[in-house]
Amino acid sequence: xxxxxxxxxxxxxxxxxxxxxxxxxxxxxxxxxxxxxxxxxxxxxxxxxxxxxxxxxxxxxxxxxxxxxxxxxxxxxxxxxxxxxxxxxxxxxxxxxxxxxxxxxxxxxxxxxxxxxxxxxxxxxxxxxxxx
Numbered sequence: 001x002x003x004x005x006x007x008x009x010x011x012x013x014x015x016x017x018x019x020x021x022x023x024x025x026x027x028x029x030x031x032x033x034x035x036x037x038x039x040x041x042x043x044x045x046x047x048x049x050x051x052x053x054x055x056x057x058x059x060x061x062x063x064x065x066x067x068x069x070x071x072x073x074x075x076x077x078x079x080x081x082x083x084x085x086x087x088x089x090x091x092x093x094x095x096x097x098x099x100x101x102x103x104x105x106x107x108x109x110x111x112x113x114x115x116x117x118x119x120x121x122x123x124x125x126x127x128x129x130x131x132x
Contacts, residue, residue, distance in 0.1 A: 006101060007025060010118065011120075012074070013076065014070075015066055015067075015070035015073065015074050016066060016069065016117070017059070017063070017066035017116075018038065018114070018115070019062035019065075019114065019116075019117075020091065021091055021112045021113075022058050022059075022114070023055075023110070023112060024111070024112075024113055025120045026088050026089065026090045026111065026113045029059070029088045030060050030088045031053070032051065032056050033059065033086040033088050033115065034065065034086075035051065036048065036083045036086055037083055037085070037086050038084075039082060039083055040082045040083075041067050041083065042079075043074070044063055044082075044083050045064070047089075047125060048063065051092050058115075059115060060095040065117075066118065067119060070121070076119075076121045078085070079118045080121050080122045081120070082120060082122055084093055084118050086117050086118075087118075088115055089113065089114040089115075089116070090111070091111075091112040091113055093109050093110065094109070095107060095109055097107040097111075
């Protein structure tokens with residue numbers, strides 16, 4: 001007895017990875033996510049490796065996880081993968097206080113974000129010999 005297995009929400013040529021509670025604001029994380037949207041998996045990894053933004057390393061881990069899921073769980077060809085979706089969402093905001101002059105306190109907010117990366121396998125291209 002138990003509940004039936006949930007149906008797969010993605011198509012057969014897609015794989016997903018989720019990064020929760022990444023220590024960056026959604027606005028800053030979305031700038032990095034914009035870099036990789038629509039790019040091939042290899043090109044996206046190269047962009048994230050050499051990006052100067054601090055959060056790029058965490059985004060790279062999530063992307064590598066999505067690629068590994070595609071290869072190991074769904075038997076997709078790694079060379080034909082590209083980033084079809086990179087979605088950023090808001091998570092919790094930790095609120096802290098910083099001591100100020102005259103016994104006052106200033107509020108400091110430490111935002112967290114969620115990241116979902118979906119990679120998809122490109123359709124096979126038509127043979128180049130047929131065009132000539």
